[in-house]
Amino acid sequence: MLFFDYILPFALAALSVVDAAPVNKAPAGIQVVPNGYIVVMKARTSPEKFERHRKWVGNMRKNRKGIKAPKALRSFQFNSGWKGYSGVFDSETLSQIANDEDVDYIEEDGIVTANSLITQTGAPWGLARVSSRTPGAKNYIYDSTAGQGVTAYIIDTGIETSHRDFGGRAKWGTNTVDSQNTDCHGHGTHVAGTVAGTTYGVAKKANLIAVKVLNCQGSGSNSVVIQGMQWALNHATQNGITKKAVVNMSLGGGYSQATNQAAAAIVKAGIFLAVAAGNDAADASKYSPASEVTACTIGASNSSDLIASFSNRGKLVDVFAPGVNIQSTYIGGGTKSMSGTSMASPHAAGLGAYLIGLEGISGNAVCERMKALSSAVVRGVPSGTTKKLIYNGVK
Structure with missing residues (x-):
């Protein structure tokens, strides 16, 4: 199922063009996690499909070279249905994630500090x-x-x-x-x-x-x-x-x-x-x-x-x-x-x-x-x- 859910859409790209999800940059002057991104899924994405998507991304990261990534993605799901995950991705992986039709948007993972x-x-x-x-x-x-x-x-x-x-x-x-x-x-x-x-x-x-x-x-x-x-x-x-x-x-x-x-x-x-x-x-x-x-x-x-x-x-x-x-x-x-x-x-x-x-x-x-x-x-x-x-x- 993993192959057909997340490889087949790319094979059919010539028949159906899907707009890539936007990758939002952090505001000017804000520090970011190097190569770190937050990926937010579309509201229609079921929990089961979300889990398959995460596994697909995890497999891609294992096969990438030249970038050190944490062992696991950091996931979040709210009762309202809002869901997503964060991780460290190279440009090729990020591009494939952005082209998944279930991804709503991606944004750079900014650094937050305590104000005092x-x-x-x-x-x-x-x-x-x-x-x-x-x-x-x-x-x-x-x-x-x-x-x-x-x-x-x-x-x-x-x-x-x-x-x-x-x-x-x-x-x-x-x-x-x-x-x-x-x-x-x-x-x-x-x-x-x-x-x-x-x-x-x-x-x-x-x-x-x-x-x-x-x-x-x-x-x-x-x-x-x-x-x-x-x-x-x-x-x-x-x-x-x-x-x-x-x-x-x-x-x-x-x-x-x-x-x-x-x-x-x-x-x-x-x-x-x-x-x-x-x-x-x-x-x-x-x-x-x-x-x-x-x-x-x-x-x-x-x-x-x-x-x-x-x-x-x-x-x-x-x-x-x-x-x-x-x-x-x-x-x-x-x-x-x-x-x-x-x-x-x-x-x-x-x-x-x-x-x-x-x-x-x-x-x-x-x-x-x-x-x-x-x-x-x-x-x-x-x-x-x-x-x-x-x-x-x-x-």
């Missing part, structure tokens, strides 16, 4: 505030996923990628402004540290990519910035990580329709974009990319939950984040305290990476989730400006 909350004691006040509902907290509490598998593009003055606080997770991407492929200013390194530094970062396991668009004096033209934005979007698209990426833009100038359209293109692709509201205590609608409605525009607050005196405001500000006296990484392997909405935005970008890794959301949904988690606690804001302060949702 980690407490960073004596954390910088900005980090501690992200995980606390009230001011004055001293510890930063976060989920152990910590943005793992998420890539953060830092569109700024570059990143000192060798800084030890990045732990080898920072890479150079591109330079659209000058010939010095390093952060010769310090602003970008500080921002990157708040996004994903081991000590100073919100998303401590996220990867960082430097997109240099500002020179050693911290300036660049809109066209140079747009070129960097295009590079980040293209890189994320070509590498298939748009749903696992964030972009931080701690920069800005006067209103620019072109810059705003470039920002909108990034968001449309499914990338979370955090932008600084600006430091002129004015309405954010006068600045770009802060005025792009699809971007997540971040205002700055201080350790007492007051709006920072310099922070831009208005209806286009989505949320506030810590932005006064923020300690983070700096060029020369050091650290520095800086203030500005440039320091607030990377707290939100880091939280975006954190939420993407933890909850699997992406794009504009990240900003909406951030607003849903936040509390309306920022004081001193003018009418028409949100009072919401970012929070990572730990219980």
Whole structure:
């Protein structure tokens, strides 16, 4: 019976073509069992036929060479009728399994780890505030996923990628402004540290990519910035990580329709974009990319939950984040305290990476989730400006 049940269908392939079952890859960034797969059967498959199928697969594995496989398949059958098995298979065996008409789908066997909350004691006040509902907290509490598998593009003055606080997770991407492929200013390194530094970062396991668009004096033209934005979007698209990426833009100038359209293109692709509201205590609608409605525009607050005196405001500000006296990484392997909405935005970008890794959301949904988690606690804001302060949702 075994021969006729599982060999005859292949002999009749010329008469009846059966679509192969799909083989689903694990999500980007997820570790998998080498050559390990879960095979799920169609609901119509009887227990008896399922058992014959398993024996057929077991016999195939015994005859394969060049791959070490466990002695037995791991099977599962639920009362609802849902059934399947897992094992280690070479490509030829996997192909034959996929072509069996009783197989519904196959997926890579991903690695699952226990999630836990980690407490960073004596954390910088900005980090501690992200995980606390009230001011004055001293510890930063976060989920152990910590943005793992998420890539953060830092569109700024570059990143000192060798800084030890990045732990080898920072890479150079591109330079659209000058010939010095390093952060010769310090602003970008500080921002990157708040996004994903081991000590100073919100998303401590996220990867960082430097997109240099500002020179050693911290300036660049809109066209140079747009070129960097295009590079980040293209890189994320070509590498298939748009749903696992964030972009931080701690920069800005006067209103620019072109810059705003470039920002909108990034968001449309499914990338979370955090932008600084600006430091002129004015309405954010006068600045770009802060005025792009699809971007997540971040205002700055201080350790007492007051709006920072310099922070831009208005209806286009989505949320506030810590932005006064923020300690983070700096060029020369050091650290520095800086203030500005440039320091607030990377707290939100880091939280975006954190939420993407933890909850699997992406794009504009990240900003909406951030607003849903936040509390309306920022004081001193003018009418028409949100009072919401970012929070990572730990219980």
